[in-house]
Amino acid sequence: MRVYALFNRVLKVSIPYVSRKLEWITIKFDRIRYRRIWHHVHWVCAFTVHRPWVVIVTGVTDVNDPGLWEKHADWWQDEFTDGVDAEYEEQIIPLALDLLAGRDRILDVGTGEGQIARKLLAADADQVVGIDPTSSQIIEAIKRGGGPAYLRSDADALPFADDTFDGALACLVYEHIEAMETALAESARVLRPGGRFVLMLNHPLLQTPGSGWIDDQWLDPPERYWRIGPYLQEASTVEEVQKDVYIPFVHRPLSRYLNAMVDAGFGFKRMIEPSPPEGFLERAATYREAAAIPRLLVLVADKL
Ligand SMILES: C[S@@+](CC[C@H](N)C(=O)[O-])C[C@H]1O[C@@H](n2cnc3c(N)ncnc32)[C@H](O)[C@@H]1O
Secondary structure, X not given: OHHXXXXXXXXXXXXXXXXXXXXXXXXXXXXXXXXXOHHHHHHHHHHHHOOHHHHHHOOOOOOOOOHHHHHHHHHHHHHHOOOOOHHHHHHHHHHHHHHOOOOOEEEEEOOOOOHHHHHHHHOOOOEEEEXXXXXXXXXXXXXXXXXXXXXXXXXXXXXXXXXXEEEEEEEXXXXXXXXXXXXXXXXXXXXXXXXXXXXXXXOOOOOOOOOEEEEEOOOOOOEEEEEOOOOOOOEEEEEEEEOOEEEEEEEOOHHHHHHHHHHHOEEEEEEEOOOOOHHHHOOOHHHHHHHHOXXXXXXXXXXX
8 A cells, every 4th residue: 555655756657558538648747756766666566567457456456267257248238338338339339240241140259238239239249248257347247238148158168069150250259268379279169160269358468457648747858758657467357447357368479369369270360450430539639659559469360
């Protein structure tokens, strides 16, 4: 707690990663105070490299606590679904529909409350099944209806026969999955040969933990730049994405995902790094500077 208090006094920090909210890292050093407490700042900065607030919250939350999504599913439902999130409406859902167009039977892995599953079925799929281990997501998905079938299941043990689906999607899910390789192998198993797999992630390079705008008043003249966090360090953490809302995350370098997809039997087709959509950029004039820094990464592969 002492660290936290000191940290707050010295650095004004908010983290943009994965909360998918419009936030900034702002570091303003008062030169005189900076000099006076130099050794403390140095120490605190060492924490910032490892996501400062994660260090602070690990004492009260457990990265393997399966109840975190259960407890906080309503945060996701309120903040990101049902048309309220510009990135979903303008970018994620249209991309999913486009990349899975023409696939009859589609699996939505980590479906949440089913927003993409519903849209896939309303487009041209014959059958869409959404799975999610979080019962409060599945209950909400069933309540919101729209036609897909929903099952409570983990991505790493799918309750389907081999070669069942023509397409599969996992949107902003794998960054919450510990057993990544097993989950990929399971998606490959239930897809028929030639079946399409679409993996959407918070961009693992540019949205690495600890990434964000730095408003650096220490430089002369002051500069604002995008800091990239410790990209090569794999890390399982619990993040406070909003006050009192704790969500488990796993950060991995992009090569881990690509190599695991190849090992699971996928033939890589495309990679898409879209600029944040207009509706997102509109939320703050200053965020326009981030238009050249993608928040989303899409990997498209077909089962060999
Ligand atoms: C950020 S939400 C995304 C929901 C949905 N895909 C969407 O785009 O609206 C992440 C979802 O992943 C689910 N999840 C967490 N661990 C999972 C696992 N091991 N297997 C499958 N889904 C998981 C959570 O329950 C949550 O619903």
